[in-house]
Amino acid sequence: MAQTARIIIPATGRVVEIPTGLFINNEFVSSVDSEERIQVINPATEEPICSVVAGSEEDINVAVAAARAAFSTTWGKNVTGFERSRLLNKLADLIERDMQVLAEIETLNNGKPVKIARDFDIGDSIQCLRYYAGWADKIVGQTIEVNNKTKIAFTRHEPIGVCGQIIPWNYPINMWAWKVAPALACGCTVVMKPSELTPLTALVLSKLIAEAGFPPGVVNTIPSLGPIGGAALSHHMDVDKVAFTGSTLTGRKIMEAAAKSNLKKACHTREVSLELGGKSPHIIFESANLDQAANWACLGILYNTGQDCTAGSRLYVQDTIYDKFLALLVEKAKQLVIGDGFDERSGGGPVVSKAQYDKVWSYIESGKSQGAKLVLGGEKRPGKGFFVDPTIFTDVTHNMRIVRDEIFGPVLSVGRFKTEQEAVALANDTSYGLGAGLHSADASQCMRVSSALEAGTVWVNQYNTLGNNVPFGGKKQSGIGRELGSYALEEYTEVKAVHWNFGEQAEWPL
Numbered sequence: 001m002a003q004t005a006r007i008i009i010p011a012t013g014r015v016v017e018i019p020t021g022l023f024i025n026n027e028f029v030s031s032v033d034s035e036e037r038i039q040v041i042n043p044a045t046e047e048p049i050c051s052v053v054a055g056s057e058e059d060i061n062v063a064v065a066a067a068r069a070a071f072s073t074t075w076g077k078n079v080t081g082f083e084r085s086r087l088l089n090k091l092a093d094l095i096e097r098d099m100q101v102l103a104e105i106e107t108l109n110n111g112k113p114v115k116i117a118r119d120f121d122i123g124d125s126i127q128c129l130r131y132y133a134g135w136a137d138k139i140v141g142q143t144i145e146v147n148n149k150t151k152i153a154f155t156r157h158e159p160i161g162v163c164g165q166i167i168p169w170n171y172p173i174n175m176w177a178w179k180v181a182p183a184l185a186c187g188c189t190v191v192m193k194p195s196e197l198t199p200l201t202a203l204v205l206s207k208l209i210a211e212a213g214f215p216p217g218v219v220n221t222i223p224s225l226g227p228i229g230g231a232a233l234s235h236h237m238d239v240d241k242v243a244f245t246g247s248t249l250t251g252r253k254i255m256e257a258a259a260k261s262n263l264k265k266a267c268h269t270r271e272v273s274l275e276l277g278g279k280s281p282h283i284i285f286e287s288a289n290l291d292q293a294a295n296w297a298c299l300g301i302l303y304n305t306g307q308d309c310t311a312g313s314r315l316y317v318q319d320t321i322y323d324k325f326l327a328l329l330v331e332k333a334k335q336l337v338i339g340d341g342f343d344e345r346s347g348g349g350p351v352v353s354k355a356q357y358d359k360v361w362s363y364i365e366s367g368k369s370q371g372a373k374l375v376l377g378g379e380k381r382p383g384k385g386f387f388v389d390p391t392i393f394t395d396v397t398h399n400m401r402i403v404r405d406e407i408f409g410p411v412l413s414v415g416r417f418k419t420e421q422e423a424v425a426l427a428n429d430t431s432y433g434l435g436a437g438l439h440s441a442d443a444s445q446c447m448r449v450s451s452a453l454e455a456g457t458v459w460v461n462q463y464n465t466l467g468n469n470v471p472f473g474g475k476k477q478s479g480i481g482r483e484l485g486s487y488a489l490e491e492y493t494e495v496k497a498v499h500w501n502f503g504e505q506a507e508w509p510l
Contacts, residue, residue, distance in 0.1 A: 003028040005050035009104045011342030016101060020052040022059055023206035023221035025066045026214070033058045038196050038223055043111040043350040043386045044340050052199050055224035060191065060232035063220040067162040067189035068238055070217030076159055076187050079215075081137030084185055088133035091212040092126045099126070102201055106173060107341035109200045111349035111386070112304060114341055117173070124468070125177035128484075131468040132181035135489060139186060150503030157493040161186035161240035164233030166226075166254070167202070169195035169352050170244045170307040171407075176202055178483050179243050180219065188493040191239070192221045193230055197353050199223040220447045226250065243491065245309075247406075248432075248477045249278045255480075277406040278434030278478050281427035282312035283449065285420070286320045288439035294328045297412075300437060300463035302336050302390055305348040306410035307356070309478075310435035311350060312463055313402060315414045316426050322416045325352070326394065329414070330376050333390040338410070340385075350386040351409055357386035360409030367393045367402040372413070377500070398429055408434070420445065424452045433475030437463040456482075 003021030008014070019030035036054035041047070055063075069074075095102065103118035110117070141155035163183050167175040172194060183190050190503035206221045224228055230250070234242055234257035244254050282300050284293050300312030317325050339346040351357050364378055375392030388409050394411040396403050403413045418425040427436055436455035440446050450458045456474040459465065466472055466484065473482040481491050 003030070003053075005052075007050060007108070007109060009113060009342075011340070012104060014101070014104060016105060018050065018105065018200055019203045019207060020050060022053050022063070022223070023203065023209075023219075024059075024063050025216035025220070026210040027216075028203075028206075031056055031059050032062060036198065038225070040198075040200060041353065042108055043352050044384075046354070046384050046386070049108060049200070052203065052223045054196075055193075055229050057228060057410050059222055059234040060224070060229055060236065063191045063222050064162060064164075064233075064236055064238050066217035066220055070215055071159070071161055071187075071189045074215035075189055075218050076161070079187065082138065084187065085133045085136035087212055087214055088129050088136060088181065088184060091208060092129040092133065094208045094212055095122065095129070095205070096126050097410050098204075099123070102173065102204060104199050104208075104342075105204060106198075107349070109198050110169065110172060110352060112341055113343075113346045113349055115344065116304070116347075117341075119170060121171055121174045122381050124466075125173050128174075128177040128468045129181045132185040132488075135182075135486065136185040139357060139489060139493065141495070146451055146499070147504075151499065151501050153497060153499045156496045156498065157186075157489075158496055160492055160494055161188060162238060163188045163492065164193070164236065164239045164242045166193045166230050166242070166246065167195060168234065168243040169198040170304060170309075172198040172201050172206070175245055176205055178488075180247075181490050182483075182488040183243075184214075184218070186489055188241070188492050189217060190219045191233060192219065193226075193233060194221065196223060196225050199308050230254070231257065234258055241482075251479065278309050278311070278432045278474065279314060279404070279406050279430045280310050280312050280432070280435040280437070280455065281314045281316060281430070281453070282323070282436070283417075283423045283427060283438040284315070284317045284325055285423070285438065285440040285442070285445060286318040287441040287445075288321075288461070289441065290321065290325050290328060293439040294332050295323065296352070296437070296439065296459075296461075296463040297329055298336065298390075300331050300412050301412045302333065302348060303337065303464055305351055305388065306360075307408050308349060308456065308464065309406075310464055311408070311464035312435070312437055313407060313412060314427075314430075315412055315416050316423055318423070319416045319418050322453065326375070326414060333376055333392060333412075334389055338387055338389055348410070351388055352386070354386060356408065357388065360388050360407060360411065362403065363402050363407045363409070363411060364391055367396075367400065367413075368412070370400045370402075371398060372396045372402060377410075398426070404430070420442075420449065424449060429452045429453075431476055432478045434473075434478035435459070
């Protein structure tokens with residue numbers, strides 16, 4: 001069967017050829033032992049786009065062997081940081097060249113607006129690759145004084161080896177870059193498993209890996225169902241590290257599998273890096289600029305149609321401004337257009353799949369049945385497409401499912417508080433700890449509360465903005481390790497200590 005699908009983008013008439021095979025050793029190939037295919041669906045129309053090869057456990061074995069061979073011969077310690085930097089910059093240039101096409105494919109498969117995919121996701125991914133290209137020749141150790149007359153010690157930060165990388169469907173290109181860029185900068189090789197819901201852009205990016213000139217086997221891409229490909233990577237005895245972004249439930253399974261196989265750094269946690277779910281609080285104090293706070297609150301829950309691990313889905317508003325702020329918030333949320341991603345008016349698209357659509361609606365119905373007050377949304381649209389309009393609940397209590405659980409949709413719970421201490425207690429009353437936000441004009445309050453919030457990232461007078469040079473990761477059940485910034489380099493390197501004796505004579509016997 002041909003390993004390419006010819007697809008017409010309906011909104012633009014553009015014809016694109018998308019590879020549909022497994023990417024191993026810079027070639028697209030069939031499965032070695034399976035005829036299974038993954039059907040790829042357009043969430044805006046519910047119609048099939050194409051099908052791709054579904055990788056098997058044996059395909060993972062082949063990809064890992066390719067990655068190991070590359071690490072031992074043409075990559076790893078066998079190539080300079082200058083060369084790794086050059087190739088990463090070349091890859092960034094190719095993505096920049098093709099960003100419009102990549103954005104249209106992303107919209108077709110994921111549903112998000114083209115302008116969001118192009119200007120934010122892909123623009124940020126290009127910057128991410130260039131940021132880590134800059135680090136590739138600057139990975140250094142320490143020289144340590146032991147005895148200036150006889151001995152010295154030094155450290156080397158060496159690439160871990162073969163990395164299994166499992167990425168989600170909400171930011172397919174962005175998450176690909178977050179995982180691949182630091183791994184390649186450090187000299188690691190990669191076996192990538194994209195989400196079975198959104199595999200297309202990962203396959204197109206794989207073409208660019210070969211075009212950029214990376215040696216065969218440095219990056220391998222295996223679309224596969226999670227219980228097959230993800231499980232195989234997590235259990236694999238020749239995979240040195242697993243990096244995963246996704247649900248906390250799956251993260252636990254990966255951690256367990258890593259510990260039961262070759263530990264994959266499980267004993268030092270960094271060898272399994274997990275960026276997991278969240279139920280992030282967003283606090284509005286009475287001194288805040290309410291108009292700006294409402295804008296950021298909308299961005300916090302409605303960006304990417306709420307399909308964001310840091311979505312500010314629990315909003316707490318001080319009682320003195322509650323009614324005024326709520327009216328402002330609802331009015332602003334109404335302004336967002338959720339529609340076809342190819343429509344320039346759309347600021348959000350459908351949720352990614354029927355399963356996700358049903359999950360979001362189950363939570364909306366739960367909010368209604370548990371007594372929360374619906375002040376916006378909550379009505380299904382007729383017709384095709386997995387569209388969910390902005391939905392806001394008030395009169396919520398801490399035991400409601402919409403307050404406790406990660407929904408991953410445009411559903412916001414709004415509570416109120418009297419004091420700063422109460423706000424912090426409400427915010428921290430969760431098993432998650434990925435993100436949190438607060439708005440206040442009181443600088444001292446901003447410092448106190450940002451310190452007290454139990455989250456890996458805290459936004460002050462903004463929300464959901466990230467930088468490639470700033471670390472990102474969670475606390476509690478929101479994950480282990482850090483992505484982005486120089487901290488991500490630690491996730492893909494191991495420290496070797498070298499003790500060098502140049503002057504001491506050993507005496508024997510003791």
